[in-house]
Amino acid sequence: MTWLVTGGGGMLGADVVARLDDVVAPRRADLDLTDAGAVRDALRRHRPGVVVNCAAWTAVDDAETSEDAALAVNGTAVGALVEGCAEIGAKLVQVSTDYVFPGTATEPYPEDAPTAPVNAYGRTKLAGEAAVLGYERGYVVRTAWLYGANGPSFARTMARLAGERDTVEVVDDQAGQPTWTGDLADRIVALARADAPAGAYHGTNAGRTTWYGLAREVFALLGHDPDRVRATTSEKFVRPAPRPAFSVLGHGRWAAAGLPPMRGWQEALHGAWPSLTAAWPEAQPGRPSLA
Numbered sequence: 001m002t003w004l005v006t007g008g009g010g011m012l013g014a015d016v017v018a019r020l021d022d023v024v025a026p027r028r029a030d031l032d033l034t035d036a037g038a039v040r041d042a043l044r045r046h047r048p049g050v051v052v053n054c055a056a057w058t059a060v061d062d063a064e065t066s067e068d069a070a071l072a073v074n075g076t077a078v079g080a081l082v083e084g085c086a087e088i089g090a091k092l093v094q095v096s097t098d099y100v101f102p103g104t105a106t107e108p109y110p111e112d113a114p115t116a117p118v119n120a121y122g123r124t125k126l127a128g129e130a131a132v133l134g135y136e137r138g139y140v141v142r143t144a145w146l147y148g149a150n151g152p153s154f155a156r157t158m159a160r161l162a163g164e165r166d167t168v169e170v171v172d173d174q175a176g177q178p179t180w181t182g183d184l185a186d187r188i189v190a191l192a193r194a195d196a197p198a199g200a201y202h203g204t205n206a207g208r209t210t211w212y213g214l215a216r217e218v219f220a221l222l223g224h225d226p227d228r229v230r231a232t233t234s235e236k237f238v239r240p241a242p243r244p245a246f247s248v249l250g251h252g253r254w255a256a257a258g259l260p261p262m263r264g265w266q267e268a269l270h271g272a273w274p275s276l277t278a279a280w281p282e283a284q285p286g287r288p289s290l291a
Helices: 011-018 036-046 067-088 120-133 154-162 181-193 211-221 252-257 265-279
Strands: 003-006 050-053 091-097 138-143 168-171 199-202 229-232
Touching (some): 011 181, 050 067, 138 181, 154 168, 154 211, 211 229, 211 265
Parallel strands (some): 091 138
């Protein structure tokens, strides 16, 4: 069976592609997702059994002033993918985000929790979800706080700052689930291969922490003193787009797919660390530290 992965050069897409044998992964220059005709032609030509859409407008702050442009990628283009997949009978896995929720909860959001995005990026991703959830072979996998070997992430930034600053201030009032793209890629492939009910699933590593807690864990893995990370509040780092304060997702629907929930975030980070160290110059052993 052929797979087609959009966004295959990105942090998550590259890990999905690496787990597949018969795969087509067009880059943005090869396939403009906002061109519905090009999308239809590509699907007719390759006739994949599964399409995994890892492509997205992910510039959260920029979406506040460019919502129409973000919607074209995150919403309208997804609708075109749904139509193309329906024509050839392909499954479609749409990668979505915790930002579709308001972030006001105190317990993990179940997959069927009411959505209420607090920023433009979340609204555009929710539009994409609506298109996929109306398709009988459509899967929405919501994720959050991603890090991986390919591309920028908060964890990689902390690895760099550990060698550049005496102390680093990090917010301690936003809770979420750091998620390794390698684990998520494994789960996406397993979901698409399973005879699972269509619908929404939450693809995050288990447990919870804050950005401050994640930064301390990265410093410890680097062999630096975690106390060099100082806790602060979101008021210290005002951004154009508001961020949800609580992004912890529940994982109840995996049982319907016959798959266990993903492992804990700390176990995943420790398991990923050798591959991250190999890929990130910032994290390589022997790099000078200010500690």
